Amino acid sequence: MQAPAPRRRRWLARAALAVVAPLAFAGLAELAIVASGFSYPPDTSPISVFVPEGEVEGRKLHERDARELWRPAPGASVPWGRDVVNAAGCRGPLLERAKTTGVVRIAALGDSSTFGYGVRYEECWAGRLAGELETRGVRAEVLDAGVIGSTVRMGHARYSALVRDYAPDVVIAAYGAVNEHAASIGKPDDVLIRELAFQRGAFGRVAERLRAESRLAQLAAWWVDEARGGRAQIEQERREARAWIGKHLETIGRSDWAGERRVSVAEYGRFLRELVQAARGDGARCVLLAPGRQDVVERETPVLLDYTAATKDAARELGVPLVDGRAAMGAEGDAYDALYLDHFHPTPEGHRRLAARLAETVNELVRGR
Structure with missing residues (x-):
């Protein structure tokens, strides 16, 4: 049974008022704030992302990327x-x-x-x-x-943005050498990647435009910043954080370093597991490679051993084959200068040994041994 027409009209009028009243208030507030001359534009400092070395004749090897932070530039x-x-x-x-029948596709x-x-x-x-x-x-074939x-x-992020589309049969993940610490x-x-993901999303773009153009949104942002001590205080805290890192870089290699790392040991283990689970969910089999380093690095930067331990823990818990890069490279007992260009990067001979050990592992994996 339908409600009487007068009752329906009253209900519609109330609903319209519930929508129009806040909009009208916001509009009047916007006009009042504009008339007052108040302005609090967004902080123009963009997210600063360091893009690592690699230039040839003035051409950069990398480009910034909203999903991966940076990537090799095509x-x-x-x-x-x-x-x-x-x-x-x-x-x-x-x-x-498109994959070729009978060819195992490996993503590195x-x-x-x-x-x-x-x-x-x-x-x-x-x-x-x-x-x-x-x-x-x-x-x-190898990607x-x-x-x-x-x-x-x-x-x-790179797996989600790029590698997944190639539907690899095997994914080799080689992390934890040094960058995370x-x-x-x-x-x-993780925070940088999530913030950039929000900014490129539809809601993020709308929010960014409102923040830039609406004085009411600027007033709300001002209140939030003032609750933290104001923009000057926020910038001062940033400078102090950077200065603290500069003063304590000598101890960054310790496990108990109190600063903020790119990826903490705990986060490292979590993201490594998530990467393996994502690849497995897409039908790929996984291999973890614990990269090798020279002894001196691990003595001077013992936290790196925590990342290696986290790699081994993830491999054991997930039942994933693990290749110990240091053992693979040093199995024949040669001097470090024959195996490493520096403290971390393999020479061609070091790469040869890694490839041989990885091939053994992948061969066993794809043949189901």
Whole structure:
């Protein structure tokens, strides 16, 4: 039974008033604030993201990316060979999205050692892996998605933004060598990535425009900042945080360092597990590579051993094959200068040994041993 017409009209009038009254109040408030001359524009300081080294003849190797923070720039010349970054933003040959029957597709996610810092592409482990597998009777192709300066949080984002679309059969994740323990770039990597994700979303774009153009929104922002002591106080806290890091960099390698890291040890373990679970959810099998380092680094920066332990814990808990990079590279007892370009990055010989050990592991994985 329908309500009488007068009752329905009263209900509609109340509903309209409930909508119109706040809008009218907001409009009047906006006019009043404009008339008062109040203005509190957004802080123009953008999120500052450091893009690591790598220039050839003035061309940067990396570009900023709203999802990954940064990535290799397509078409950029690689300093250590004659190759260029391919159109997908990876090193090595450009793979078709469609897979070839009988060919195992492997995605290599990691930092500069995965990208092939200091060596030609055909010398790095990602560039050698398909050939190593071929000698074992396995046809394979490799997507080298390594990024210089990357952390496992960036790798998680890169998997979602790029690697997933290639539907890899095997994902090799090589993180925890050194980048995660570094001081945060203003904010931890996870916070930076989430803030950038919000900004590029529809709601974020609307909120950003309102913040820039609405005086009522500016007044609300002013109240929030004043509750924290005002914009000057907020900037002072930022400067003090940066100054604190500068004064305590000498102890950053300790496990009990009180500063803010790019990715803490606890976050590292969580994001590594999430990356493996995401790849498994897409049907891929995973291998974790614990990158090698020289002994002196681990003595001077013992927190790095915590990241290695977290990698091993994740592999054990998830039932994922683990390749110990240091053991693989040092198995033949050669001097460090034959295996490392510096404290972290493998020589061509170091890469060869890594590729051989990874090939053994992947071979067993795909053959179900």
